[in-house]
Amino acid sequence: MATAESDKTGLSSKGKYKVIGTRPIRPDGVDKVTGRARYGADIRLSGMLHGAILRSPYAHARIKSIDTSKAEQLEGVYAVITHKDFPDASDKIAELGEGSVNLKHLSSNVLADDKVLYKGHAVAAVAAETTHLAYEALDLIEVEYEPLTPVLDVRKAMQDDAPILHENQRMEDMSPDATTSDKPTNIYKKFFFEQGDPDAAFEKAHIVVEREFTTATVHQGYIEPHAATAVWSAEGKVTLYTCTQGTFTVRQQVAELLGLPLSYVKVIPTEIGGGFGGKIRVYIDPVAVALARKSGRPVKVVMDRASVFEATGPTPGSWIRMKLGVDAQGKIVAGDTEIAFESGAYPVSPIGAGCMCVFSCYDIPDGRIIGYDVCVNKPHSAAYRAPGSTQVAFATESVVDEICEKLGMDPIEFRLKNASVEGTRRVDGVAYPRIGLVETIEAIRDSEHYQTPLAGPNRGRGVASGYWMNAGLKSSVTATVNGDGKVSLVEGSTDIGGSRASIAMQFAETLGIPMEDVVPAVVDTDSVGYTDVTGGSRVTYATGWAAYEAALDVQRQLCDRAAEFWEVDSSEVTYDKEDAAVKGPDGKSFGFVELAEKVTQASEPVVGRGVSNHNEPGGAFGTHAVDVEVDPETGKVKILRYTAAQDVGTAIHPSYVEGQVQGGVVQGIGWALNEEYFYDEAGVMRNASYLDYRVPTCYDLPMIDPILVEVPNPGHPYGVRGVGEVPIAPPPAAIANAIYQAVGVRMRHLPMSPPHVLHEILKKEG
Amino acid sequence: MAKKRVVTTKINGRPVEFLCEPRQTLLEVLRENLDMIGTKEGCSNGNCGACTILIDGKAVDSCLVLAVEAEGMNIETIEGVASADGLHPLQQAFLEEAALQCGICTPGLIMSAKALLAQNPDPTEEEIRFALAGNLCRCTGYDKIVRAVQSAAKMGCASAAK
Ligand code: FES
Ligand code: FES
Numbered sequence: 001m002a003t004a005e006s007d008k009t010g011l012s013s014k015g016k017y018k019v020i021g022t023r024p025i026r027p028d029g030v031d032k033v034t035g036r037a038r039y040g041a042d043i044r045l046s047g048m049l050h051g052a053i054l055r056s057p058y059a060h061a062r063i064k065s066i067d068t069s070k071a072e073q074l075e076g077v078y079a080v081i082t083h084k085d086f087p088d089a090s091d092k093i094a095e096l097g098e099g100s101v102n103l104k105h106l107s108s109n110v111l112a113d114d115k116v117l118y119k120g121h122a123v124a125a126v127a128a129e130t131t132h133l134a135y136e137a138l139d140l141i142e143v144e145y146e147p148l149t150p151v152l153d154v155r156k157a158m159q160d161d162a163p164i165l166h167e168n169q170r171m172e173d174m175s176p177d178a179t180t181s182d183k184p185t186n187i188y189k190k191f192f193f194e195q196g197d198p199d200a201a202f203e204k205a206h207i208v209v210e211r212e213f214t215t216a217t218v219h220q221g222y223i224e225p226h227a228a229t230a231v232w233s234a235e236g237k238v239t240l241y242t243c244t245q246g247t248f249t250v251r252q253q254v255a256e257l258l259g260l261p262l263s264y265v266k267v268i269p270t271e272i273g274g275g276f277g278g279k280i281r282v283y284i285d286p287v288a289v290a291l292a293r294k295s296g297r298p299v300k301v302v303m304d305r306a307s308v309f310e311a312t313g314p315t316p317g318s319w320i321r322m323k324l325g326v327d328a329q330g331k332i333v334a335g336d337t338e339i340a341f342e343s344g345a346y347p348v349s350p351i352g353a354g355c356m357c358v359f360s361c362y363d364i365p366d367g368r369i370i371g372y373d374v375c376v377n378k379p380h381s382a383a384y385r386a387p388g389s390t391q392v393a394f395a396t397e398s399v400v401d402e403i404c405e406k407l408g409m410d411p412i413e414f415r416l417k418n419a420s421v422e423g424t425r426r427v428d429g430v431a432y433p434r435i436g437l438v439e440t441i442e443a444i445r446d447s448e449h450y451q452t453p454l455a456g457p458n459r460g461r462g463v464a465s466g467y468w469m470n471a472g473l474k475s476s477v478t479a480t481v482n483g484d485g486k487v488s489l490v491e492g493s494t495d496i497g498g499s500r501a502s503i504a505m506q507f508a509e510t511l512g513i514p515m516e517d518v519v520p521a522v523v524d525t526d527s528v529g530y531t532d533v534t535g536g537s538r539v540t541y542a543t544g545w546a547a548y549e550a551a552l553d554v555q556r557q558l559c560d561r562a563a564e565f566w567e568v569d570s571s572e573v574t575y576d577k578e579d580a581a582v583k584g585p586d587g588k589s590f591g592f593v594e595l596a597e598k599v600t601q602a603s604e605p606v607v608g609r610g611v612s613n614h615n616e617p618g619g620a621f622g623t624h625a626v627d628v629e630v631d632p633e634t635g636k637v638k639i640l641r642y643t644a645a646q647d648v649g650t651a652i653h654p655s656y657v658e659g660q661v662q663g664g665v666v667q668g669i670g671w672a673l674n675e676e677y678f679y680d681e682a683g684v685m686r687n688a689s690y691l692d693y694r695v696p697t698c699y700d701l702p703m704i705d706p707i708l709v710e711v712p713n714p715g716h717p718y719g720v721r722g723v724g725e726v727p728i729a730p731p732p733a734a735i736a737n738a739i740y741q742a743v744g745v746r747m748r749h750l751p752m753s754p755p756h757v758l759h760e761i762l763k764k765e766g
Numbered sequence: 767m768a769k770k771r772v773v774t775t776k777i778n779g780r781p782v783e784f785l786c787e788p789r790q791t792l793l794e795v796l797r798e799n800l801d802m803i804g805t806k807e808g809c810s811n812g813n814c815g816a817c818t819i820l821i822d823g824k825a826v827d828s829c830l831v832l833a834v835e836a837e838g839m840n841i842e843t844i845e846g847v848a849s850a851d852g853l854h855p856l857q858q859a860f861l862e863e864a865a866l867q868c869g870i871c872t873p874g875l876i877m878s879a880k881a882l883l884a885q886n887p888d889p890t891e892e893e894i895r896f897a898l899a900g901n902l903c904r905c906t907g908y909d910k911i912v913r914a915v916q917s918a919a920k921m922g923c924a925s926a927a928k
Contacts, residue, residue: 023864025861025862026861026864028869029860029861029866030853030857030861032866032869032872033853033857033860033861033866033869033872033873033876034804034844034845034847034848034853034857035802035803035804035805035843035844035845035847035873036804037869038803039806039870041797041803041806041807042797042803044801132787132789220904221904222868222870222904223806223808223814223816223868223870223871223902223903223904224806224808224868224870225807225808271868271869271870272868273806273808273868273869273870273871274867274868274870274904274905275868276904304810305808305809305810305811305813305814496867496868496905497867497868497905498864498867653864655863655864655910656864656867658864658909658910659864659867659905659906659907659910660867662906662907662908662909662910663867663904663905663906663907664907665907666906666907666908667904667907689809689811689813690808690809690813690814690902691811691812691813695902695904697898697899697900697902697908698894698895698898698899698901698903698908698911698912699895699896699898699899701895701907701908701909703891703909703912704907704909
C-alpha cells in the first residue's frame with residue numbers, strides 16, 4: 001500500500017540503508033501485548049497509601065476558608081494538604097520543552113491558592129489507607145467559597161466588562177502601535193507579525209474572502225489517566241514513579257514547586273499510556289510528593305477520568321478571522337488574520353505556535369498575523385499534537401477552498417501554485433530550508449484515491465494541507481558494548497509509540513549491526529543525561545541523533561582498542577559499517593562481536609556517549625484528501641475514504657511512521673466531527689466522560705491510507721523529520737471542504753457534529 | 767464498612783479464592799487484591815474497554831462487574847492469553863502489524879478480539895470494527911489493529927486458541 005506509493009516518487013530511503021526502513025518488532029512489544037508492561041497506575045510499593053483530590057464545584061470563586069480538621073481525624077487518614085503546604089512560588093518561567101509555564105501559576109493550578117478558576121480545580125488532597133477511604137475523607141473537608149461570575153467564551157473574555165480571572169494581569173502588547181494600560185485584563189499577550197504591506201496588497205487583489213471561524217475546546221484523550229507514586233528516603237530525597245512525556249521536566253517542576261534541590265528528586269518513568277502533549281505539565285506529581293512527605297509513607301495518586309477531562313490541559317477553543325486575497329491568476333497576494341485562543345485558567349496557550357502555523361503552507365508576500373492569549377474559566381490549556389496548528393489550518397484551508405471555488409481552480413492546482421518551498425519566508429519571519437510540501441500535494445494528486453472519481457448523492461471530496469515546525473532540543477544516551485556482542489542502549493526519552501525501536505535502529509544502522517542486538521532501556525533521571533520531553537515530534541530526530549553520536553563514539557573506541565591489540569597506530573584503523581567490523585593494516589580485521597568479547601575480557605569497557613542539541617528539525621508538511629457522505633436528514637457525516645500524504649524525511653520504522661499518521665488523522669477526525677467540551681452557563685462541563693465526549697471508535701472509521709513521502713531533512717544525519725504531530729492539522733479543514741462539496745454548506749465551527757451540520761443544511765434550504 | 771466476602775472463581779484456568787468488599791469492582795480486585803495489573807483502567811465506567819476481560823468466554827468491561835458477582839465464574843485475563851508454547855496468534859499479529867503505540871489499550875483489545883474470533887473465526891472488516899467498537903484506542907486510528915485481527919484470523923487464531 002502506502003510505501004509503494006512513496007517508492008514511485010524516487011525519494012524513498014529504501015535500499016540506502018541496512019536497518020533503517022525495515023520493520024522489526026519493537027523491543028518493548030512483548031511486554032505490552034502480554035500485560036506485563038508497567039504503566040503509571042501499576043506501581044505498588046510496600047506501605048503505600050492512596051491519595052485523592054478535592055476539586056472545586058465552581059468555575060470561578062474565591063476560597064474564603066478550608067477546614068480539614070474532620071478529615072484529618074478520620075481513622076486511616078495519614079495526611080491532608082492544601083496550597084499552604086507548598087512554599088511560595090515565584091513568578092519565574094520554566095521552559096518545559098513544548099511550552100513554558102509560570103511557576104506561580106503552576107503552583108496554584110496544582111492546588112488552588114486564593115481562587116478557583118475552573119470547575120474541577122484542585123483544592124485539597126488526602127492520603128489514606130485505601131482509595132475508598134481517601135474519597136470518604138474528601139467529603140469531610142469543609143471549603144467556604146464566594147462564587148464569582150465565570151467567563152467561558154474567548155471573545156466575551158476579551159471585552160472590557162468581562163469578569164477578570166487575574167486582577168494583576170496586564171496585557172503585553174507586541175504590536176507596533178502598542179499602548180500601555182494599567183487595566184486588569186484577561187488578555188495575557190497580543191502577538192503581532194507583519195511582512196510587506198498587506199493593506200495595499202488587498203487593494204489590488206482580484207478576489208478577497210474574509211470569514212470567521214470558531215473551534216471548541218478539545219482534549220488529547222489519552223486512555224491512561226495520570227498516575228504518580230512518591231516515596232521519600234530518610235535523608236530527604238524523593239523518588240517519583242510517573243507516566244510522563246518528560247522525566248526531567250517533571251523533576252524540574254516538582255523541585256521548583258516544593259523548593260527541593262533538583263538532584264534530590266529522582267523521577268522514574270513508567271510506561272506511558274498516551275500523552276499527545278498533555279503529560280508534560282504536572283498536576284498530581286507534586287501532590288503525591290507532598291502527601292508522601294507529610295504522611296511519611298509512599299503515596300500513589302491516580303486521576304479518575306472525569307478529572308482528566310475537567311482538570312488537566314485540554315487544547316484551546318478559538319476564534320479566528322481569516323482574510324485572503326488572490327490575483328486573477330490565482331496567486332495569493334495578501335493575508336490578514338486575527339486569532340484568539342482560550343488559554344484557560346492561566347496563560348499561556350499555544351497561540352504563538354498558532355501564529356507560526358497559520359500561513360505556513362503558502363507563499364504570502366504581504367501578510368499580517370495578530371494573536372491573542374486569553375484567560376477563561378476553563379482548565380489551563382496545554383499542548384495537543386501540533387498545538388495551535390489544527391485550529392488555524394481549519395480557518396486558512398477553508399478560505400483557500402472558497403477562493404478555489406470562486407476562481408474555478410482545482411484545489412491541488414491552487415496549492416501547487418502557492419505552496420511554500422525552500423526559501424519561502426513566512427509572515428512571522430522564518431525562511432524555510434528544504435521542505436516537502438509540494439511533494440505531498442503531488443502525491444495526493446497522483447494517488448489512486450484522488451484519481452478515482454467520487455460518485456453518489458450527498459458525497460463530497462475535500463483537500464487540505466497542514467504544517468508543524470517540529471522541535472530539536474536536548475537528548476542524551478549511553479551505549480555499553482557487552483561481552484556477548486550486544487549493546488545496552490540507555491536513553492531518557494519516554495517511549496510513547498515505538499521510539500525505543502526508532503532510536504535503536506539508528507544506532508544499529510550506524511554500527512552496521514542488527515537492530516535485535518541493541519537492547520534499549522528508558523531509565524530514570526539519575527541514570528542518564530539530561531533529556532527533554534517526548535514532544536514536538538523530536539524523539540526520533542533528536543534522541544536518534546544522540547544515538548548516532550553514541551554509535552560513532554563506540555566506533556572510535558573500538559578502533560582504539562583494536563589498534564592497541566594490533567599494536568598499530570589508531571590512525572591506521574577504521575570502522576567498516578558495511579561489514580560491522582574494525583579493519584587495520586595488512587588485512588587485519590575484527591568482527592564487531594569478536595572485538596566486543598575481546599574488549600570485555602582484556603581491555604577497558606567500551607561505553608559510547610551521545611548527546612544532541614540541534615535545532616534544524618526540518619518542518620513537516622502533510623496534504624490530505626477525504627471523501628465524506630452527509631446524511632441530510634440528521635447532519636451526520638460519514639468518512640468514506642481517507643488518504644494522508646506526508647513528508648516524513650526518512651521513515652526509520654515505516655510501520656510506526658504510518659501509525660503516527662493514521663493516529664493523528666483520526667484524532668483530527670474526532671476534533672472535526674464530534675469532540676467538544678460542552679459547558680453550561682455556570683461553567684460546568686456536562687460531558688466529562690468518554691461516552692459523552694465521544695472520541696472516534698473503530699466503527700466510525702474506514703482504513704486510513706498513509707502515503708509516506710521522503711524528502712530527507714538536510715539537518716539530520718539520516719534525514720529524519722518529526723512525523724507525529726502534523727497529521728492532526730489538515731483533517732477538520734479537509735472534511736469541511738468535503739462537506740461543502742457534498743451538501744453545499746460551509747462549516748465554520750468545530751465540531752461539525754450532526755446538530756451543527758443539520759442547522760446549516762436547514763438554513764440553506766430556508 | 768460492609769463485611770468482606772469470600773469469592774471463588776477460576777482465573778486463567780486456575781481456581782482462585784479472594785476476599786473483597788462488596789463495593790469493589792472486579793477490575794479493582796484483579797489489580798489491587800490479586801496484583802494482576804495487565805488489565806488496565808481507563809475510565810472506570812464502562813466507556814473505554816481498557817479493562818476488558820472474558821467471563822465465560824464473553825468480553826466484559828471488568829469495571830462494570832462487582833467482584834462479588836464473579837462467584838463461580840470462569841475468568842480470562844490478558845495474563846492467561848500467551849501459553850508456555852509462546853504468544854497467542856493475536857499477540858503475534860499485534861506485534862507484527864505494529865498495532866500498538868502506547869499499548870495501554872492493547873490488553874483490552876486483545877481480549878475483545880479473542881472473544882470475537884472464538885465466535886466468528888473469519889470476520890469481515892465490518893464485523894471486526896463492530897466487535898472492537900467498545901475498545902477505545904487514541905493512538906493508532908485503529909487501522910493497524912483491524913489488520914492485526916484480520917491477520918490473526920488468517921493464522922487460524924480460533925483453532926490455535928483452543
Ligand atoms: S476502565 Fe472499564 S471500560 Fe474503561
Ligand atoms: S495504542 Fe495507545 S491507546 Fe491504543
